Amino acid sequence: MEVPLVARVSPTQRVAHLVNPGRPTPSTNLSSSALMKKFLRIAAILVSLVALTTHAAPPAPVSSIIVMPWDLNQNKNLPSELKAQGFSHATVYLNWSDIERRKGQYEFAHYHRHLDAIVNGGLSLLLVIDMGGRPYKDETGQLVPHMSTVPQWITTAHPDMAMRNFSGDPSWQPDFTDASIRNYADPFIAQTVDHFSKRYPGKVLGYAIGLQEEHEIKYGQMGYQWRDYKESTQNAFVNKYNAKQPIINYNNNIAAGVPKAEPLLHAHKEFREARLQEATCAYANVIRSKGAEAIGYFAETFTSHDAIYATGIVEKLAPCIDIAVIDFNFYDGYGLVADPDVLPTLANYMGSLGYKKIMVGAYAERWEAAKKTPELIPVIQRSIAQSLSQARVVGYEIGGLQHQAGGGSLANLQLNKIHTSTAKPDPVATAGPDRRIRIGILGSTTNFHVWHGEKSADRNTHRDALFASYKILSSEPGMQIHVIGEKNLLADDPIIQQLDAILVPHQVAMPQSIKTKLTAYWKNGGALIQDMRLGEFDENGKPTFDWMHEVFGIANVEWKKNGGIFLIDGKVYRLKPSKRLYAGYASITPRPGYRILATELLQREQGILVKGERTLAFGFMPQLVADSTQDAWKKLFVSEIAKVATKRPALQN
Numbered sequence: 116m117e118v119p120l121v122a123r124v125s126p127t128q129r130v131a132h133l134v135n136p137g138r139p140t141p142s143t144n145l146s147s148s149a150l151m152k153k154f155l156r157i158a159a160i161l162v163s164l165v166a167l168t169t170h171a172a173p174p175a176p177v178s179s180i181i182v183m184p185w186d187l188n189q190n191k192n193l194p195s196e197l198k199a200q201g202f203s204h205a206t207v208y209l210n211w212s213d214i215e216r217r218k219g220q221y222e223f224a225h226y227h228r229h230l231d232a233i234v235n236g237g238l239s240l241l242l243v244i245d246m247g248g249r250p251y252k253d254e255t256g257q258l259v260p261h262m263s264t265v266p267q268w269i270t271t272a273h274p275d276m277a278m279r280n281f282s283g284d285p286s287w288q289p290d291f292t293d294a295s296i297r298n299y300a301d302p303f304i305a306q307t308v309d310h311f312s313k314r315y316p317g318k319v320l321g322y323a324i325g326l327q328e329e330h331e332i333k334y335g336q337m338g339y340q341w342r343d344y345k346e347s348t349q350n351a352f353v354n355k356y357n358a359k360q361p362i363i364n365y366n367n368n369i370a371a372g373v374p375k376a377e378p379l380l381h382a383h384k385e386f387r388e389a390r391l392q393e394a395t396c397a398y399a400n401v402i403r404s405k406g407a408e409a410i411g412y413f414a415e416t417f418t419s420h421d422a423i424y425a426t427g428i429v430e431k432l433a434p435c436i437d438i439a440v441i442d443f444n445f446y447d448g449y450g451l452v453a454d455p456d457v458l459p460t461l462a463n464y465m466g467s468l469g470y471k472k473i474m475v476g477a478y479a480e481r482w483e484a485a486k487k488t489p490e491l492i493p494v495i496q497r498s499i500a501q502s503l504s505q506a507r508v509v510g511y512e513i514g515g516l517q518h519q520a521g522g523g524s525l526a527n528l529q530l531n532k533i534h535t536s537t538a539k540p541d542p543v544a545t546a547g548p549d550r551r552i553r554i555g556i557l558g559s560t561t562n563f564h565v566w567h568g569e570k571s572a573d574r575n576t577h578r579d580a581l582f583a584s585y586k587i588l589s590s591e592p593g594m595q596i597h598v599i600g601e602k603n604l605l606a607d608d609p610i611i612q613q614l615d616a617i618l619v620p621h622q623v624a625m626p627q628s629i630k631t632k633l634t635a636y637w638k639n640g641g642a643l644i645q646d647m648r649l650g651e652f653d654e655n656g657k658p659t660f661d662w663m664h665e666v667f668g669i670a671n672v673e674w675k676k677n678g679g680i681f682l683i684d685g686k687v688y689r690l691k692p693s694k695r696l697y698a699g700y701a702s703i704t705p706r707p708g709y710r711i712l713a714t715e716l717l718q719r720e721q722g723i724l725v726k727g728e729r730t731l732a733f734g735f736m737p738q739l740v741a742d743s744t745q746d747a748w749k750k751l752f753v754s755e756i757a758k759v760a761t762k763r764p765a766l767q768n
Contacts, residue, residue, distance in 0.1 A: 176503055177320060177474060177510025179204035179241050185256040187229050194236025204320055205233045206241040206512060209311075210264040211303055212251060218268050218299075221306045223314075230315065239318045241410065241512075244307055245325035246300055248277075248288045264325075265289050269299060278342040281362045286342045291326050291394040293347070301401050308405040321408035321438050324398045326391070343387060356382050366568025367656065369576065369623060370697040374565055374656035381626065381654035384564050388428045396435035408437035412476070415443045415461060417558050418578050427560035430602035433469035440512060441465050442476030443498075445491055449573055451481060453491060455498035459505070460585045464558060464598035466507040467610060473509065475502040480515035488516060551595040552760050555614040556584050557622055557633075558598055565624035565656045571697040576739075579695070580621035580646060583738040587749055588618075593757065601625070604632040616642035616729075616760030621736055624652040634666055642729040642760045643667070646736045647701050667732040668709030668725060673702045681713040681723060683751065688713065690723070690735065691742050701734035712755065724755065731759045 180197060182205040187193055194205065213225050233240065251262035269276065269289075276293045277285040289296050308322050344360065352360045361383055367374035377383075399409035413429050433439075441461045445452050458475040465473045477495040482488045499511045558581050569575045581598075589596040599617070603610055605628060611617075617636060630650050637643045649662045662669055676699040678691040690700060702721040705711055713724035713734075723734030737748040 175203065176508075177204055177241075178202050179206050179320075179474075179510065179512040181206040181512070181514045182229075182233065183208075183256065184229055184254040187232060188254060191232070192236075194233045194238050198237035202238060204239045204241050204510075206243065206514075207233070208243045208245050208325075209307060210251065211244075211246050211300075212262065212264050212266045214307060215266050215299075215303055216268075218266075219302075221303070221310070223307075223310050226311075227314075230311070234315055234318050239320060240311075240315060241320045241323065242311060243323040243325050243410075244304055246289070246291075246296075246303070247325045250287070263287060269296070275345075277345075278348075279345045280342060281344045283344065288342050290343075290345055290348070292390050297394070297397070300398065304398060304401045305405060308402050308407050312405060312407055319407065321410040322402050323410035323412060323440075324395055324402070326394065326398070343390075348390075352383075352386055355386065360386075363567070366570075367566050368569060368571055369566060370571035373658055374624070374652060376656040378655055380565065380656060381561065384427060384561075388431060391428050392431045392435075395432055399435040399437075403437075409435065410438045410440065411436035412440045412442065413465075415441070415457065416464075416560065417461075417563055417581055418448065418575055427564065427601075429465075430468055430560060430600045436470065438472045438474060438509070439465050439470040440474045440476050442478060442512075444478040444481055444515065445494065446481040447574065447578075449570070451485060451487065451491075453494045454582075455494050455501060456586045457582065458498045459501040459589075460582055460598060462502045462505055462508050463585070463589075463596065464600065466505060467555075467597045467599045467603060469608075471507060473505075473507045474511055475499060475508060476512045476514070478513070478515040483515055549595070551593055552757060553595045553597070553613055553615045554588060554756070554760055555597045555599040555603075555611070555617045556581065556588070557600075557604075557617055557619045559601055559619075559622040559625045559629065561601060561626055561629070561654045562622040562624045565652060565654065572695045574695070576695070576697055576736075577621050577623065579739055580736050583736075584618060584620040584646075587738055587753060588756070591753060591757075601629055604629055604636075607632075611636060611641075614641060615763050616644060616756065618644040618646075618756065619649045620646050620738070621648060622650070623648045624654065624656060625650045626654040630663055633663065637666055637729060640729070640763050642731070644731045644733075644756055644759060646733040646738070662732070664706075666727075667730050668706040668727040669703055669732060670706045671704040672734075673704070673721065675699045675702050679723070680716050682716060683713045683724070688747060688751070689744055690740070690748075691744065693739075693741060695739050695741055696735055699735075703732060703734050726755075726759065729759060731755055 178201060180202055182193065182197075190196070197205065207226075207230065209226060214223060215221055230240065245264045248263045248265045251259045251264055253259055263270075273293070273295045276289055276296050278288045278290045279285050291297070291300075304322075312319055349360060352358070356379060358379060361377055361379045363377060363380065363383070365375055395411065399411075402409040411432055416429050441458070441464075443457045443461065445454065445457075458477060462473050462475050475498070477498055479488050479491055479495070482491045495513065499513075502508050502511065562577055563575075566575075566577055569577060572579075585596060585598055588594050597610060597614065599608075599610065599614075602608070614636075617633065619633070633643060643663075643666060645662065645667065647662070649667075650659060651662055652658055662672070664670075676692070678689065679700060679702075681688045681690065692699060700723050702715060702718065702723060703711075703725045704721050705725045705727075709725055709727040709730075711720075711722035711724065712726050714720075714722040725732045725734075733752075737752040740748040
């Protein structure tokens, strides 16, 4: 989970596969041939299972795996072995410091031996142009002191080119907005793309932009710091907002009440994202000018508790990125998560944002460190299979499998115990119009920005509500689900007009502009659904004391910490207290013209389910109930949404 790097990491971590900031990376000591055999066995299992459990459709999906120099040094036959196991591509890093050791002199022969071997072994390439300044590793995988992927002549000539943290100390990351860096980086990218495209015609899928911008808070791969407090950056912010950049260094926990409001929180978010957007698009244009495709890596978004901040950049780069890679390392910031539904959800979101070609990245470095990779294999397989069923998902990348040592658990893997995927391609009507209800699920990046560090239930409850909503509703054959973003609403994206309803699942903080767009959507005939607290805080964390009360017909909200007993259509439903629900429930008093669907037994004028004309408001999160009543609540969640989300007249023909 984290924010896009637009090729966010480093081979240092990428060996483990685009690892997430703040997450320790397992050792890269790969000296054992037995260890490599175990890795190949696991890779073969994954590729073969994905092939068996997805519905083949031309062209074949891209299947890539990161290959580092030390992998090839250890096993000269690795490319052909990977090809035989079903891989079509290898992801390889190209270090700026290797290619331009002297200013203006570009030397590529260093990479020919390895890349020739990969291509001659039958694989194509996905090349990462690494300008991020990560710590440098040699061909044996060992760190080289005082070296990075940025050439030393640049750091010597421009000592102030590095980004600085909020204490003013220089970081290891070059400032991608620095004019000198941009002037050097553009020709480096152009020369690199031109050279390798000509040397391997038709064999390079694309070139990833290695900016290594993580937008992190709390702690990171290289320490506890923000990285954009350089004097020039500070001056740019002051010139725009007449104030210094805020230092946002605290957690917000919704169970604890009101967040710590920060007047410049949203301004800071937009400022940082705009700078990253401009740099990324500029570099992408250099790649495109050479006739190649630009690739961007994005970490899991809709999260905020694992050192990552400002994930909204993902909504701003679709015009610049030809192939977007969205990833998950099956870890939620607190523990291992064997959840196959995260990547399909994120892939759906990327499609809604307008990315035309999407790949999913499934990484296992956290599981490797815990020596539990065999348990993750079937989960990865199902996750990839479900993702590939989506029209815009063109492939996948896996990694983080190389490092598990000892134990012999991989050798004892029981193939017959690996469950096959239940994923099926998105159904297509064979005749006539598609009569499924179209529902958009809003994921507000503003919400996750405000509620950074959230762990009300030792988790991020906002994230859980969103992902659970997608999982439940997307499994319904009568529904077509799109995870949408603020961008879709603000830009009046055509996808909004195709939706019969929009569900806002516990998006507690959002700008008034988004509320206005939701209101307009409702007035124009769409249905709106919330599971409580829609936009109760603005984009800076200031309370609004309003859940769009006028639209949803809410006269009053009374919080109840204990469980309750409710009467719904003559049936009794029990809601028990739950840490995951964190707040008990909200008992809602409706306005005239709105009715209660779930009344409290002792207070019939209040309830937890209020319905209006094309509106539905829950006073809790039924999708997160985890006790013995969960099936009944989830069934109610689906049925009531289906009732209010009737087909819009304009979409019925």
